[in-house]
Amino acid sequence: MSELRVHNFTISLDGFGTGVGQAPDAPFGHAGERLHQWMFATRFWADMTGAEGGGTGADHAFAAMHEPGIGAEIMGAGKFGPPGWQDDPEYRGWWGDEPPFRTPVFVLTHRPRPSIEMKGGTTFHFLSASPAEALETAREAAGGKDVRLGGGPSVVRDFLAEGLVDHMHVVQVPVLLGRGVRLWDGLESLEDAFDIEAVSTPSGVTHLTFTAKRR
Template sequence: MSKLRVNGFTLSLDGYGAGPDQTLEHPLGVGGEALHKWLVTTRTFHQMVIGKGGGATGVDDDFAIRSFENVGAWILGRNMFAPSRGEWPDDDWKGWWGANPPYHVPTFILTHHKRAPIEMEGGTTFYFVTDGIHSALEQAKAAAGGKDVRVGGGVSTVRQYLEERLIDEMHLAISPVLLGSGEHLFAGLDMVKLGYRCTGQVATADATHVMIGRA
């Protein structure tokens, strides 16, 4: 049965999934890039994102590998695709990742502003959904062909799906970094009342990996 998953979603020690003031120069907000040391050193990141060999194996890489297994579609918030707000300023911007994004499956972008689909290299096609999270999930599940749908973020998008109790399982990587401000994942959310519990945890030098599932 197809699941809605969050994988490899990195938080700071104080609960922020991104730093403040996202810009073209700071796509993860100020200080946000420091959260992802556990990921960017892995062999999986080197192969799937950088497109080169190298990188470390081990527990962090094992979690990175799992995060891409059995994924048939992605859902992303607009900030995960572009730094702009409001109406699309132009049609030249095609995401943060260049011509060959690391998704390689249909990817649905939540937005309030219409835009035609964008077909990229490597099997990624970006679709822009203007009628909410339920519509995006319905379209993503249809496109996934029985495989799982992965919510890639950002924080606001994950929170919306959590509030509706739609996420089946989560893997969070808690990085030993303090941000002080930014986008907080759990502020105001009662995860126990929403029906979630911690199902496991593993610590490495660069992250504590926490698994959350339905109670």
């Protein structure tokens, strides 16, 4: 069965997945790079960016789960570009000519536009759809593989609320952002639907994995 998976979704100790003030030079707003330093230090990240080195410990082991078995991604409009990108008909995403996805990517937006084929195997499609509809479309495109749910926080929350997520990996970083978009709002008793594990690592972060109970 094709699963819906969330990977490397990083939040602050106070639960924010994104700060305030997102802009072309600030994809995470005032959070800056504080949420993702743990990932930049991994071999996973070095390999993805063509750099040398990177740790191969627990943070790497979790981070690398991002890749295998994925046939498509779903993301929110805020992950695709800064506020207002919909007003630029030439906008092609944060990632330059060759995005790292290398699969079909379904961008949820109330203002769909024609699909864009990028270098390296990524094609961006634009959908105005409910979570269940978007998942059905992405599953068809994934050809039997799993679908990754890329964020941001409100998109993950919407799919969780509808019971559509099979696996979720959340990384909690010991910083307090104070402001931004929370992951956990409105998800009371989410633990009833998942087996949850927590593992803290020497970098100071805590990895939380949520595995959906058989329904």
